[in-house]
Amino acid sequence: MPELARLRAEQPVSPLVIPNGPTTWLVTGYRDVRAVLGDTENFSNDLASLFGGQSEDSDPGGLGFADPPKHTRLRRLIAPQFTAKRLRELEPRIGAVVDGCLDDMAALGEGGEPVDLVAAFAQPVPALVICELLGVPADERGDFQRISNNRFDISDAAPSSGLDAVKESVEYLGELVARQRARPGNGLLGRMISEHGDELTDRELAGLADGMLTGGYDTTASMLALGTMLLIEDPALRTAALDPDRIAPLVEDLLRYISVVQVAFPRFARRETSIGGQRIGVGDMVICSLSGANRDEHLGTGMEQVDPGRAPTSHLAFGHGIHHCVGAQLARREMVLAFPALLRRFPTLRLATPAAQLSYRPFSIVYGVGSLPVIW
Template identity: 55%
Template sequence: MSLIPEHALMPLRRDGLDPVPALREAREDHPVRDFPLPYGVKAWLVTGNAEARDILGRTEGLSTDFGHLVGSAGIKSGQNPGGLGFTDPPEHTRLRRLLTPEFTGRRLSRLGPRITEIVEGRLDAMAELAAAGEPVDLVRDFATPIPALTICELLGIPYDERDEFQALSTARFDLLSGATAAFDKISDSLVYLRGVVERQRDRPGEGLLGMLIREHGDELDTDELAELADGLLTGGLETSASMLALGAVILLRDPSVAAMVRDEPGSVHGFVEELLRYLTVVQIAFPRFATQDMVIGGVEVAAGDALLVSLSGADRDPRLTPDPERFDPRREPTPHLAFGHGIHRCIGAELARMELRTAYPALLRRFPHLTLAAAESTLPLRTTSVVYGVDALPVSLGAS
């Protein structure tokens, strides 16, 4: 009973890079539909864009508090990850207020030169591997190190500890072994990060953690700091790594798209926005629980019901943009939900955009003849992960 039943995993399944047809059929049948879950949980699957935006934007009547999950699938109160994702106002408001100044465009702009250095360093490392006759894996050598180095830089966490938090980050999103196992990984991550916080309390660094300790150390205890760092670390690592890798697959499918991104500097903004919409690697938003009766999309939702918002389904809704199943790098940017919406919208959205806009053109300029070194059909795509991704992406750099 620790395993999640197959029908409940449908919103996480994909056919290559596309959501499975069953998700589109669910949206066409009704954008808010009954979605039976085990353990007596009454749930609704939301696949329509307008309905998803309505739910994510509500500040009253819905809760993401972790307490609603306790008891479901054996989840214990001690597994509470805290942070922003599983917290309601006013606590959520207090915590987000402390973080928001560090994620404004002006503050983030100081990271721009460092991101460029990180990207160029990874490109150098890939060239060295190829020159030595070693295989190059775009996940291992490019897509993962770039956000890992960036988030370490932001938080002030030693990069030589990246393997530990990287493994904890990836494992938590895979629901193949059930929700309990995923929350166990979060608990492991928090144990590690509490140690990081304690070290920074003794000697605050120059990163975000050090800043929070110096300026708000009396307002935040060790658990709260670890929980905030956990949310930023995993949210800023796994999602960006998946986007960088899967976006590269899109580029390598079509040389004309790669040429556009490489040779037309003004095109990268629209390309990245369409990529975010089309891939929507975070497939489901944090579950919402109704705290009062309400009507959403013509459906009566009762207090206590769970609402599961399929972000990948909502971003393929024809009401958002025409022909949504087609990737169009010149499409007018849409108000997609790849970063969520409302008070729980990803606080690091602009940082992720900076990484993507820097990394893709640099990759294509350095290696204009980059190709996949394996058939796309053989790539090890994840099958049950909340954050969709690929575990390896072998490439040939070609003649530079």
């Protein structure tokens, strides 16, 4: 990321031109990014307010685009679903999902032909974990995976196709919420309805479910694919991934280094303020580069490489402040379980296409590779 490194060194708060958009600033330095993400007094996430008020139609739902006090209320209700106890309860199911996907992947590669690790492993693992989390019925999980894939596949789609995919996703989640409202299950939605049903509308519940899909599917899928590529290309990283004492810190540095969510949700200045000495006007949009901040030497030396022995850093791969990803610990557990299981199952796993020839998604919100052909 030489251009981000240059900006971070020379102009860490720089103007960004968005045609027909508001005055916009790109923030690339770690200290400044962390300060913006943690400042709810001067910066807002509320797109509904920006684009015409608080009508239901203009509210995208979920936590990502909500300010306090709405955000505070919703976060208070959903956070208990991600406690260490809840994750321990879910962990055997995560392991079963990983093993099932590895079985399917092994069957695909029986003839020795290359297998696309993205389609066979990286995507189905988080999709099925989210199914377990939300309480999606077993007979609907195939459709849920298809909806999840369509929801984020914007690389070659016309704008109308992308909107149709989002509409299908929201409609399905709304129907799922309605069914859970009538007969609560043991998943996250069923528990929230049982515990807080009178405090949440169906739209709010569907928005939270969509937030789980937005924050937990494509991000984890991209991390599994890109992380695997790094692990199988570097023998030292592969060895660390197979060591139970080293896999957790390795995952942490992979999260920092890859930063699949490369920019945070936009912030809008509530009042005139400043970032790193740069004046920011009322209504200006601020884009925080998480990938730029996560390679800032403020975090330590050698930030342009993955170091499995690196001491924990306060990286921003999951954001910061009140919008720090509520499912961060779940994502970490998925990777800590999935990477070693994959490498143990296929000890000779290697790329079937040179890394330099891989195609990366040019228009996705989440950084990722289109496909990852592997053989073993």
